[in-house]
Amino acid sequence: MTERELEILALLKRNPLIAQQSIAEKLGISRSAVAGHIMNLTHKGVIKGKGYILAEARYTVVIGGANMDILGCPVGPLQIGDSNPGSVTCSPGGVGRNIAENLARLGSDTHLISALGKDTYGQMIMEQCQQAGIDMKACIELNDYSTSTYLSVLDSDSDMHVAINDMAILERLSVAVLKSQEEIIRRADLIVVDANLSAESLEYILSNFSDRPIFVDTVSCAKAKKLAPFLSSIHTLKPNLKEAEQLSGMTITDACELPALANWFHSQGVKRIFLSMGSDGVFYSDEGVQALVPAIATQMVNANGAGDAFLAGLAHGWIQGWTTEESTKFAMGAAVVALSHIATINPNMSEISVKRVIKESLC
Known part of the structure; x- marks a missing residue:
């Protein structure tokens, strides 16, 4: 679908x-142009009846x-212990929410289960x-908790120097809340979770829905530890090297040792693993097929959210039925x-913009 068709579909x-x-009026185009796009969506089978009845789509639940x-x-250069001239911006974030918005902007039908303050x-x-097209009906809104905040300070290279998060509200995304959404979770073609969830909630999801492919973002070394007992239920795992070393107990000193690290995770039941290697790229391993894919050269404006966009890309590829190499x-x-x-989420995120980046990187 084109970007305009995706906007109309949302x-x-x-x-x-x-x-x-x-x-x-909402999109700033003519009514006749809208009619043409809707006709194209009908021909493609996305719209299948009057009243804009949409064809049943494969969807992802992000928790x-x-x-x-x-x-x-x-x-300029960050001066520690001093007040620094610069800019301060606010934008919606959160690992699960970021993955969900990127997925929706890529054109995948996406539901988010999270907790927000009123x-x-x-x-x-x-x-x-x-506005991004995420189905938010399964999110809970609470009067007695404040919405999570994540405060980060970048260095002069636009990489994160330090961050503080206040995510107490996520403890309210309990097993009882998740059980109330069991039907929508079980009907999903793909489940994506982040390790910000409590150990109890992670156990519930990974123990009760392992018949569905479950993709997991480890988030951090501290939070990744909660996943150790449930690796056999994880279809796709996306840690960075430090998180993978902590979970496995292995120490990697050379790239030639990466296959052994991936194989350890396979021995625990993880079907696919994608090791984020920063500027060195991504090492992936799936059913004996292993490769280190070099990073795409780019000028970094803000490192926050890149890993979330990566996992969203993997999820989108899975829903589209692409190979692991294509998805990577x-x-x-x-x-x-x-x-x-x-911003944490690039408002220009779309399948078309991503494919343009890939095409340009090959030139």
């Missing part, structure tokens, strides 16, 4: 009875954190998610799109 998902004129990201960026930040997150290259392109914008 509006139809939110309101199947929306008038063509209303769509035209994890939703934060307001507060980002400080100095204009406050200004929570309202901003809810509105942006809905696409995911790396998605990470580059994310890196090139100051």
Whole structure:
């Protein structure tokens, strides 16, 4: 689908009875152009009846954190222990939420299960998610907790220097809450979770839905430890090298040792593993096929969110039925799109923009 068709589809998902004129006004195009796009969507089988009845689509459920990201960026070298001139921006974030928004912008039908406070930040997150086309009906909104916040400060190289997160509200995304959404989780073609969830909630998901492919983002070394007892239930795992070393107990000193590290995870039941190697690229291993894929050269504006875009790219590739190699290259392109914008989510994220990055990297 084209970018314009994806925009129209997102509006139809939110309101199947929306008038063509209303769509035209929201997108700044003519009514006749909207009619043409809707005809194309009908021919493609995406729309299958009057009232914009949408064809049953394969969908992903993402379960994890939703934060307001507060980002400080100095204009020069970061001076520790001093006040630094620079810029401070706010944008919706959170690993699970970031993956969900990237997935939706790539064109995949996406549902998010998370916890928000009934406050200004929570309202901003809810509105942006809905505008991006994420189904938010399974999210809980709480009066007695504040929406999660993630405060980070970049260094002069636009990489994270330090961060603090306040995610107490996520403890309320309990097993009882997840059980209330069991039907939507079980019907999903793909489940994506992040390790921000409590150990109890992770155990519930990984123990009860392992008949579905489950993709897991390890988030950090501290949070990755919670996954150790449940590796056999994980289809696709995306750790960085430090997180993988901690989970396995292995220490890697040379790239030639990466296959052995991946094989250890396979011996624990993990079907696919994607090791993030930073500027060295990504090492993937899937059913005996292993490769180190070099990073795509790019000018980094903000490192926050690149890993989330990568996992969203993998999830999108799985839903589309692509090979692991195709999905990996696409995911790396998605990470580059994310890196090139100051906000955690690049508003220009789309399947078309990612494929353009991949094409340009081959020139």
